Amino acid sequence: MFTKKKWLLLIGLSLLLVFAACTSDEDAGTDEVEDEDEPQTEEVDDEEDAEETDDEVAAPEIDTTPITYHYFNAGRGGNDIELNQTRIGAELEELTGVNFRVEHLVGEMNQKIGVMIASGDYPDVIVPDDAIDDLLDAEAFIPLDNLLEEYGPNLLDVYGDYLEMFRMDDGNIYFLPFGPTVNEFVPNPEIDQGAWWIQRAVLKEAGYPEIHTIDEFFELILDYAAENPEIDGMTTIPYTGLTYDWRFFAFSNIPNHLAGYPNDGGVMIDLDTHEASVYADSEHAYNFLKKLNELNANGHLDQEMFVMNYDEYLAKLSSGRVLGFFDYGWQIGNARTALEDAGDPDREFVPIPVVFDGVEYDQYLDPPAFTINRGIGISVNAESPERIIQYWDYLVTEEFQKKVHYGYEGETYEVDENGRFYRTDEQIASLTTSLREELGMWYFDWYWPVLNGSFSDGNAIQSNRQTEIFERGLTDEDREFLDAYGAETFADLFAEPDERIWFPAWSAHIESGSDPDIFEARSEEILKRHYPQIVLEDPDNFDAAWEAFVDDYRELDVDAYEAFFTDVVRYRVDNW
Template sequence: MKKRSTWLVCLALLCVIAATAACTGGNDNKGTAKNDSGSGNGNGTGTGTTDNTTADAAKEKVTYTIFNGVAGSKDINTNETTIGKVLEDQTGVNFKLEFLVGDLNTKIGTMIASNEYPEVLIPDAAIEEVMNAGAFIPLDDLIDEHAPNIKRVYGPFLDQMRAKDGKLYYLPIAVQVGDYVPDPEPGAAFYIQRRVLEEAGYPEVHTLEEYLELIRNYVKAHPEENLTGMVSLTHDWRFFSIANPPMHLSGYPNDGNVLVDLDTHEAKAYAASEETKRWLSTLNGLNAEGLFDKASFVDNYDQYIAKLTSHKVLGFYDQRWQVQNALNVLRDAARKDTAMDGYNYFPLPITFDAGTPDAYVEPQGGLVTNRGIGITVSAEDPVRIIEYFDNMLTEDNQILTSWGIEGETYEVNEEGRFYRTEEQINTIDEAFNEQFGFKQYSWNWPSYSANSTLADGNGKSVGYQPEVFQMSLTEGDKKILGQYGAQTYSDLFAEPVYRAWYPAWGFAKEQNSPEQMWEAAKEELQKKYFPKMVLASPDNFEAAWKEYTEAFAKLDTAGYEAWTTEQVKQRIEND
């Protein structure tokens, strides 16, 4: 496996608008994670943050609702968490967090039909429908008048975020601030249980066939365990988990529906390509061997996560953020009982063919503009909401939501470097994350991106701070990484290549535009035909593939590719 020469490489800096305001000191000690001097952001430009929390806290307390179009979390009030209570003390605002149960399009469709929305909406993949319905209010004036920190953080990207009418309706979830810090773990991978690698003597694993052979051999050696070789996720909008692997197996990063050539910058759809045929044919064969979980095509997300934590599933492909809850549960169990470490999963940089460089580690790229958080027409006091978002973007509160409270969840050494003690690392498990609020505030809010740095040079994200990542490793982590001569999981993967357009799936599309309709039609065909192809008897696979590709040929794929290529080249020109 390809080793990375160093995993902490500071890449090109992104612009941050200079500001000169100092913190007011309106937080008490418990609510202040760190004093922000406004002296700089690590690249020579000032990032003083404006803090209006003293005035905000004097206002009457209110509760607003945020609906998040992603399932997998429980509904909760933010002030039931430590972080949320601190932010309520600062602003007087509490949010009731509601998460998706059931089908996203059905839920959003009901809101649109009734014209009744929560005050704040994170519609995820249904954002075009929400925009088309006029559910979001423009944010331009609110930001100009009430949100200096939003302007400071999002300022360099505002023009990329505007709708066709020139207005700003939602904020992308996160943007790059300061230096770029690479992730010590890959963004996606083919995962395998550690006990499989241990029993095989920790072999080098490069290709899909090598990966599957490990799984076959382990299942054969343990017939009494009733093991599942591989499982996949196909529920609702998460269908990409079974549709995307041909992209990575071919050596490309997650650009969604296309492979973008690094030299020509031409975008090519792969949904009906030979690479996809090769992937589906492999699953078809795996299913015929009894090693693929047929329920993959009917299970919902919660059932999928439950299977990953059941100790019965040997392998799967997915984005790490999507399975992080399962990985956390397994890691917490291994930390308490080392005998459980074998059920943890290990990420592998699998490609179709030996010698193909992988591209699983997220590269530095552009801005995701087709996802975000917006204030709806049902909000009675948008000013209070935008002020809350703005207050979150002070450096103090970016530290609070990521690192927590100094002396409780992190420490600062004599050089000003943030770290966690071994006791803190052992205490901060999944249950603690929920109680403290790290889980609720780790995503979905306006924030610095995970790869960002703070003004003093510390990493914004705890796990990206080298010394913290190393200390957070369990004995099982250290053992298996040592077997492969690595210090981080990303050491096992190829170095990411800079792509100014990345990710192509993040390009905003107008509702009912040709490209948006192509994506919807493409996914509909995949959901119809993928189960037929994977679950067919091997001698019927070719007929099912032919039926699928004939239906796919009726789509305007050339038009979609041309539009995507144009977007890619525009991003490059504006880089």
């Protein structure tokens, strides 16, 4: 179950999601999106670009004496760095005098945040991801309202009406979520959210068959595994999954998606009544776990699925011997990049929508959304916080958002006669992760106040959503796959999302120690304990293991939890 204590998806999902969508880093798959994790018509040079536009207002001048702040990112791992070592970071430091020493999460997130809270020793700027409510309850963040009014005119402009969505009950704003949509929303042609991923060789060898149901998916990969028990000298793994730590939602959310619902968290929302209902002990969960139980009994399930950590999971996907799995695109960007670099397109994964037999259509693509319970905040330990705000205010200008998402004109992208941004084949090939890190694109593309939607000239803000770049980035094998299914983009393979103004429901603010918070913590513990047991149980004892789980789960106050989210959704429908 995707709870407050866990997160997807953002970003995502995209991201991995954002009023415009989550996810994530440009290619996070975020990579994110990348991973994830989302762009002008006139060609302009850097000097023209640096001039103020009608929508970008200069903040008041403040002290530009050099200062370095400590920034901690619990949302993703990465190379720690001083941002002035990057090209974009150096330019921002020249304008503001501000530099950031970036630290990424190593180890367990809640433990790391817990130590901060216990000691009161906070980094200056924190992206706490799923632990944001813990820091809010500990009063670790300072209010931003007055700082934004005085030093953040561009921030106020781009966040606009969104500000009231994440204002706390005490009337203050304590953090800025990622990805407010400006101008026109641009859908993602890639899949940075949930999908069933299958090795391209499996589809290719079978003649690119139509796959709609979970039974057809497993039949296809098992047939291929029977013919190919080894891949490159390694034992073939028909199916694996991600179950580690807070990312357990990538496993527990699956029944919800198979039933034709998007990721609203641990509940399904009825489109007509807006009522919320849990699915952890539903027939959908029963049927999915039953299928995995059968796979395990026949030796087709990865035996390390419930014990490997996230890095081990990515390494396994990168090995080329996994045939299929479910996950959110923003979580697997590193593995996909590794497979691309390996140079064997047949071992790369492609996304497809899979549902239960009888489900009319899938809902894997997120509707336009704005996630209001993830973001970046300034801690009580930060000196001169107005300087951080001014730094962010420059960062959200079109000048710097173009550099963050596209790089530098003539080096990492070009502008055609119609003002459209594109990349040459050489630029696409050369824009490696190391180059994106060197320029600063990798560090700034998410987990900061960054934008979604389109620039004032119509180009998509996130370069992976720019049609000209997406099409040129397709390989021959990608085109063969898409042509086989009559699609122009990967998103074309999936059903259009239904309108859900409340989406995602899981972004509701849940106070620590509240009844919904206690329910989620206990529910997570029960699912993590019972689901693996059910899957690994002898098939003859499956129903008994299932009933033991249901008994434990129903000892929780399910009705109150469902009522909480029903109220959240109905409030958003009436007020957003």
